Amino acid sequence: MGIAERRSIRSCISRISRPQKIILGVFAFLFIIYSLTPYDSRARSFFRFQHNVIEDYYQNVHPTDSWLYKTQPYPIDPQNDVAIIVKTGFGTRRRVPAALEALSNESFFADTIVAQDFPLLPDQKNYTLKNGKEVPVIDIIGWNLERGALKGQEQQERIMKYENLADAVDGEEWMLADGLGKDMGWELDAMKFLPSLEYVWQTLPKKKWYIMADDDTYMIKSSLALVLGHLNYAKPQFLGNPVGDYKGRFPHGGSSVVMSGAALSKLYDRHPEVVAEGNQESATAIWGDKLLSTTFMKIGVYLDETYRRLFNGEPPWMTRMWVDRFCLPLVSFHGLGSGDNMLHVGETFKNMKEPVFWRQLGKIYGAPEFASFIAEPIRANVDYVGRLDEYSTTVDKITEVDECVKICHEHSAECLAWTFDPGRKLCHFARWAILGDVAEGRFSGINGQLAQKLEGSCHSPP
Known part of the structure; x- marks a missing residue:
């Protein structure tokens, strides 16, 4: 390194304010500590977890499938x-x-x-x-x-x-x-x-x-x-x-x-x-x-x-087609140990020579087309939301099915499917849809406009 270069570096360092030097020092200290800890240390686990949370949020907000249609750099037999x-x-x-x-x-x-x-x-x-x-x-x-x-x-x-x-x-x-x-x-x-x-x-x-x-x-x-x-x-x-x-x-x-x-x-x-x-x-x-x-x-x-x-940990009839997965390949099903479930799934997919995508599951199993819910938004005795969890939303004191439909439209980016339970006066909606479960006395539907928008955002093979 020449004299001029060293002078340039010293000049840059001298222009950094004291608070900035402290921040840089803290980051340098944390990086050194991180590098010296074992691979399975809690410090590494914590930082890696936070990185995954940020990456998951980004993929949720900006889902993409374009990488799938690029030339495979590592093709396999x-x-x-x-x-x-x-x-x-x-x-x-x-x-x-x-x-x-x-x-x-x-x-x-x-x-x-x-x-x-x-x-x-x-x-x-x-x-x-x-x-x-x-x-x-x-x-x-x-x-x-x-x-x-x-x-x-x-x-x-x-x-x-x-x-x-x-x-x-x-x-x-x-x-x-x-x-x-x-x-x-x-x-x-x-x-x-x-x-x-x-x-x-x-x-x-x-x-x-x-x-x-x-x-x-x-x-x-x-x-x-x-x-x-x-x-x-x-x-x-x-x-x-x-x-x-x-x-x-x-x-x-x-x-x-x-x-x-x-x-x-x-x-x-x-x-x-x-x-x-x-x-x-x-x-x-x-x-x-x-x-x-x-x-x-x-x-x-x-x-x-x-x-x-x-990856999917549910059987097909319980699989939740999430908003951020519509355009991605579906790799697995789980929970097929009862009766002939495994054989039925194997028979259903036996002729699949092309990749299967999450959005295609309804078509494969003969569920109503997403577009059909635009003209006919309400279906009786069925549930398209399925299992509720911390990612679903429930609104109480709902007395009419049209109110539940309206709630879904008001949350159009967050509601792919809704279900109305008139007996309990509850409206459930979620960022996913299932094939449709029999539910006597309930009303349910899929946000057809959102589903079509998601399908339209998916790339097609070149």
Whole structure:
């Protein structure tokens, strides 16, 4: 650096006022403290949480889908570049055939394994996808115990429960095994996340992307393939539907969790001591998806909430089509474990070779067109709002349905759907709409003008 340059810098510094110097000093001090704290410290978690809040607000106010229609910089071959883990337990094992059949109905067949929490049954074999690709089954907790990853934890209550279940399965005491499986399924599930990923990393290495899902989760793989083509798999990536407070944000496991091969490589190849610590914690952890997230945090891999709006933790008939998601791909459904729900969803989406967007859900399921609500705004015995929460609004002392319609129009940017309950004199409205739930005695509708405006703002493929 020359004399003139140094003089210029000193001159600039001298022109900064004392209060400005103090502010700069505070920021420099905070940056140094932040940089020196562990990756999973509360300080880092707090600042990251605030950043996510700001980014989420911006995406809510200025939703965009233009990035989806740019050339994919990281295109993938889904059949060879993706691995899927389906987690199941003894109490839910009968869901697996339907889950795999549904996943076989789409346009590509990713390598898949089933990770369960009990020994293989006497007549249990590997599953097979419709294209003939074999799906191995692994007792992942037994595998983790046999290799010594849980050494020293054998007397933990949870591991003893697993041993009791394993003994009941080996002894073909099915009533006892069913009772144990149903009572402690959530506990054993927490022990499956980390070893399942390690097992798939060892048996199906070098995949670009790894996806973990429950046995009642359906993934729209054509939507997923579109999104992944825009993400760099060579960088540690960790995606999902965020839940939890700032101290430990983690992806909701039922909405599916997506990780790049680089993230798994960083964890399992470069930080075995962190993996070992996580396996030990799994014997007492409450939630496996949170344990997975906090383990990644220890090596500086954080949940990326940029793509949170792509993941869905509800079945189709309860899915809320939010205002800020209309133009985005819909990646997952959850809660499909009852009856034939999984098979019905698989049948509905089996011919989907193109990505599915949130706004298309009504059309796929035969719900009324959004535009039809402009001429006929009120529908009887139906509810288009669905589940109420802190993001919905309720107005009381409403006596006429027309008042509820008027309230929605007065909040035209915030009301996509409304429901009037005459018995309780309540008007509910929200920034989302569902397909329509049967609700005797109620009146409901969708803000057709807003829905059309949102649809018109969406880009089309070039």
